[in-house]
Amino acid sequence: MSERTILDAHLEEHERLLRIARHMAEFAGSDGWPCLTTLDSSLETDQDLQTMTSEIRARYLEGLSEITSRRWRTPPDGIAMPFPGGGEPYAYTYDRQHPPKALESRMTTTEQTGVMLCSSGMAALNVVFQAFNFLMDRRRTLVAFASYFETLSLLRIGPFSDRWSRARSETELSELIMDGKVGIVLLEPVHYNWQLVATDWTDIVTALSDCDHPPIVVLDTTLSGDCAMQTSLIERLRSVTPALICIRSGIKLDQQGLELANLGIVEFWCDDPQLLEKVGSTLKTCRSICGATLTWPDACALAPEPIFGPESFRTYSGLVFETARDLFDRLKQSGELFASVSHPEPPWPAPLVVMELADGGSDNYRDLATLLDHEQRRRGLHWQMSGSFGFRTHRYETILPEELLRPGETHSGALKIAAGCYAGARHEGIIELLLELSSYPDLQTAGQKLGRRHYAC
Numbered sequence: 001m002s003e004r005t006i007l008d009a010h011l012e013e014h015e016r017l018l019r020i021a022r023h024m025a026e027f028a029g030s031d032g033w034p035c036l037t038t039l040d041s042s043l044e045t046d047q048d049l050q051t052m053t054s055e056i057r058a059r060y061l062e063g064l065s066e067i068t069s070r071r072w073r074t075p076p077d078g079i080a081m082p083f084p085g086g087g088e089p090y091a092y093t094y095d096r097q098h099p100p101k102a103l104e105s106r107m108t109t110t111e112q113t114g115v116m117l118c119s120s121g122m123a124a125l126n127v128v129f130q131a132f133n134f135l136m137d138r139r140r141t142l143v144a145f146a147s148y149f150e151t152l153s154l155l156r157i158g159p160f161s162d163r164w165s166r167a168r169s170e171t172e173l174s175e176l177i178m179d180g181k182v183g184i185v186l187l188e189p190v191h192y193n194w195q196l197v198a199t200d201w202t203d204i205v206t207a208l209s210d211c212d213h214p215p216i217v218v219l220d221t222t223l224s225g226d227c228a229m230q231t232s233l234i235e236r237l238r239s240v241t242p243a244l245i246c247i248r249s250g251i252k253l254d255q256q257g258l259e260l261a262n263l264g265i266v267e268f269w270c271d272d273p274q275l276l277e278k279v280g281s282t283l284k285t286c287r288s289i290c291g292a293t294l295t296w297p298d299a300c301a302l303a304p305e306p307i308f309g310p311e312s313f314r315t316y317s318g319l320v321f322e323t324a325r326d327l328f329d330r331l332k333q334s335g336e337l338f339a340s341v342s343h344p345e346p347p348w349p350a351p352l353v354v355m356e357l358a359d360g361g362s363d364n365y366r367d368l369a370t371l372l373d374h375e376q377r378r379r380g381l382h383w384q385m386s387g388s389f390g391f392r393t394h395r396y397e398t399i400l401p402e403e404l405l406r407p408g409e410t411h412s413g414a415l416k417i418a419a420g421c422y423a424g425a426r427h428e429g430i431i432e433l434l435l436e437l438s439s440y441p442d443l444q445t446a447g448q449k450l451g452r453r454h455y456a457c
Helices: 003-028 043-068 101-107 121-135 149-157 170-179 202-210 228-238 273-289 296-301 310-331 362-378 425-438 443-449
Strands: 114-118 141-145 164-166 182-187 216-220 244-249 264-269 338-342 352-357 395-399 414-418
Touching: 003 043, 003 425, 043 296, 043 425, 101 114, 114 121, 114 273, 121 149, 121 216, 121 244, 121 264, 121 273, 141 149, 141 170, 170 182, 170 202, 202 228, 216 228, 228 244, 264 273, 310 338, 310 352, 310 425, 352 362, 362 395, 362 414, 362 425, 362 443
Parallel strands: 141 164, 141 182, 182 216, 216 244
Antiparallel strands: 114 264, 244 264, 338 352, 352 414, 395 414
16 A cells, blocks of 8 residues: 555544544543644554544543533432533433433434433343243244354353354255244344455345244344445345344444444334333343443443444544455455454455464464554564454454363354554555564464464463
């Protein structure tokens, strides 16, 4: 990538950050917002942008505390508070029962029937399970065609623990749907496994259409954002299921990469008004009882509409998906060290690229983590290791095989690369580092060749 292209990426990110700061200043005071006076194509500029992001976030949350700190977790009865994001003032009894009405209205588009905001993605999933365990005929079961390890753990201990199963293929899932005993189908459009496989919907939609008693469909859309393929899929599914529910973690791609608040988002569609009323009221009752709502301080953090809303979600996730696709396209022909480099097949996106070592024992992934940290420091990449994804700058995580062990299963480890929202100097440096690593036959050779002749962890 040319220096001019990198500079343009830096300038565009700087302008986006300035726009974010201007919107935040309306809620948290107008003084002290950072900006850069000099930008070039260097790693130093890329790091300055990362620092600017952190400062904007900190400045905003500090200023916002002037509003949120004056509200008790158990407010005095009958005192209505104006929400910073607009709408009528309202009162509530407990913070765990706080109804984030203004934000839910903002997220409700003309195509949607309802939106419910929760304290996290997993809390949202648990609320949905609790609600349908209450609503559904207990003779009907739940089938999951999903891979996220925490989702599967929740199913094992949650309300469907005695009547759920995991389908291993689209064919198996379609056959179970046709059997008519399944009440809920839980699916990931893009599976959170090390291959990031996109679900093939052909047989599944046919089975839902032909089944005499089609199940409710629940989608975990955390990885797939708001892409065009997902919009098309939702339209297809709405016509073949009595109710469609989409759940995602909202801390990742919904908040401009700033992690302002823990958040889970539930969107649901239902053409039957009576069923819609029953589903909506039961979901919100379960949310309140479980203390799984979006609290007042967290709701206030999401008040600026350009920071949190359908349009900003669509735009920001698109930027991250574009960067992740470029990472994959340039890393997919890697050499001996990595056995695979994975990303969904187009047109499905994901914010990640996953690489698996050819020799993938736990010790090797520990060695890889140490080597990556040493090299990113030596090269001045400021490439941080952490979980999750959706940040404005790239991050990485090495996952050991035993971290995901489940009964009766074996797992390999992985290097998970979370793409940022722009392809600047750090992006180029990370690709250069990974391609160089890939050219070596093993980690010991890589460590020696990269200047650590007696490399060991």
